[in-house]
Amino acid sequence: MGVPVTSPRLAPLLDQFDFACERLVARMTGPVMDSGDGSDTEVGALTDEEYLWEPVPDCWSVRRRADGPGSRATQLAGRADGTWGRDAAPYPHPWPPPFTTLAWRLSHLSEMLWLRADHTAGSHQLTRDDYVVSGDAATALAAFDAGATAWRKALLSTDDAALDTVGHCTYPHGSDPEEPFVDIVWWVNQEVLHHGAEIALLRDLYRLRP
Template identity: 40%
Template sequence: MTRSERLADQLDRHWHKNLRPRLHGLADEEYFWEPVRGCWSIRSRGTSAAPMSAGSGEWTMDSASPDPVPAPVTTIAWRLAHIIVSCLGYRVGWHFGGQNVDSQTFAYAGTADEALKQLDEMYGRWNAGVRELSDADLDNPPTVGPERFPMEGIVLHVNRELIHHGAEISLLRDLYRWQD
């Protein structure tokens, strides 16, 4: 395996064995479930109580700038949107010639099924792009986008982000199933 294939395989194994199977059967009620008051989520346009809302379509993502401390608890919907746009989407556009993705212009998913389709598409584009990177690409900072450290570090960061946020989503699914 090449270095890029090893990096892609690290996340791909987690994706196929852990994260994606844990998302099977995700229903809208669970997607939008708010385990505590004040959760950030994906909401119908005009219904958010958060300081800011991002998105171009019927659904928007709760946000603030700067991020509040402590950060609010977020729903599965919000976490999936974060993975789709911030973890994968920006970088697919910057580094692999995909359509530019921006949180303000993205059409967030109003259903679990739609979000999973967005996730699968963006993950597939990311994984294919990583697999095509040469050793020279991995050793150097990209020429497009704001990230100015070697591409290998960016790939490892995205891997950590997806593993981290995927584990959070899995925990929320466990809590949802076992709630009183």
């Protein structure tokens, strides 16, 4: 942290990203998290059982490749030579949308951050087929940290001209090639915020399950 951003316009978006990531990590690792009013709330560390918990039937999750995709999924996304993959299907996706587990949501976030970092300030060549899907909580948390760190590093080299450049990020699984980069930075923050809130709710439901 602490490295000045190239564009002052980026500073509030980067501050928001840092806050969202730090709060999400604390919510998953403990021992305490900010409850929202500045006070600390105790929280247990994410376990493998909770990471893979399916609260309703026919969830989409991460699965061993040997077991194949789950209900209504047609493939397991991620590195084909990896042990694990994430339930997926080509567009149009199943309707109504499948309920996704904490593992699915965290894997989705980490992959998105990692790939967008590469398509902003890296090789511009990595795809979902290069991403290693995590089958346990500790590895998944490390993958999220790596993705968030890579994305943040990519942002630090961004100046005002890049923020206004359409297609500055070439990430192939979104609208990135058609939008100015500042909109993509905002969208990534929104992804961390809303999936982070979903993960927090799943943690509450798991803690209070019958």
